[in-house]
Amino acid sequence: MSTPDADSTRITPMPAAAPNWTWIPIRSLGPRHRERITTHLLVLGASDRYLRFGYPATDAHICKYVDMLDFEQDEVFGIFSRRLELIAMAHLAHAVADSTKPEIASSEFGVSVLPHARARGFGRRLFEHAMLHARNRGVETLFIHALSENTAMLKIARNAGATVVREGSESDAWVRLPPDTLSSHVGELVGHQAAELDYRLKVHARRVTGILDVVGEVKTSLNKAVKVAEE
Numbered sequence: 001m002s003t004p005d006a007d008s009t010r011i012t013p014m015p016a017a018a019p020n021w022t023w024i025p026i027r028s029l030g031p032r033h034r035e036r037i038t039t040h041l042l043v044l045g046a047s048d049r050y051l052r053f054g055y056p057a058t059d060a061h062i063c064k065y066v067d068m069l070d071f072e073q074d075e076v077f078g079i080f081s082r083r084l085e086l087i088a089m090a091h092l093a094h095a096v097a098d099s100t101k102p103e104i105a106s107s108e109f110g111v112s113v114l115p116h117a118r119a120r121g122f123g124r125r126l127f128e129h130a131m132l133h134a135r136n137r138g139v140e141t142l143f144i145h146a147l148s149e150n151t152a153m154l155k156i157a158r159n160a161g162a163t164v165v166r167e168g169s170e171s172d173a174w175v176r177l178p179p180d181t182l183s184s185h186v187g188e189l190v191g192h193q194a195a196e197l198d199y200r201l202k203v204h205a206r207r208v209t210g211i212l213d214v215v216g217e218v219k220t221s222l223n224k225a226v227k228v229a230e231e
Helices: 031-043 046-053 059-067 122-135 151-159 182-230
Strands: 009-011 075-080 086-098 101-113 141-147 163-167 170-176
Touching (some): 031 075, 046 059, 046 141, 075 122, 101 122, 122 182, 141 151, 151 170
Parallel strands (some): 101 141
Antiparallel strands (some): 009 163, 141 170
């Protein structure tokens, strides 16, 4: 984490935006989701990859990044569409103070949203989810390192009350998290269970749709066969 110097420009935190109470199912991702995560990131164009990773990430870079994800140490969250497409995801990387202490010193947040799913507040909601998840694990500071031109990410941080420090082409943001409470733990648990239920319903609906499509194809084939027989 860099330290502000005399050339840094401190940006005054903006007031938090009015809350949006529309619920969005955010699901925890694990090792079995590596393929979906890879597919999600490979869809991103060159400029989006540059903003997400801070460098012009190639397909090989992305595949290596996904292979190295440590789901035991870090947290990965995602938002799925009705067709079970991973349209938005966030990576919450935990930094341990030192090898002798298990406490998490801070967590770094990174997010990506597919182009056709933007302007719906998914990035902001993933950040709010990450803050809740981190505070419930005793994390005191949520950290974001982003290119200064990544205005969307920095706006999310500022609206959450972050202190943003710009150093040329790069910016760092820090959000001090409040301590966990019974309410914060209950809120995360309820959200997790609701997201799991939502995902299972989407899986079921997709299977039913697939069956109906097959039935429709069989019906069409039978109708064609009947017409041929009549002729």
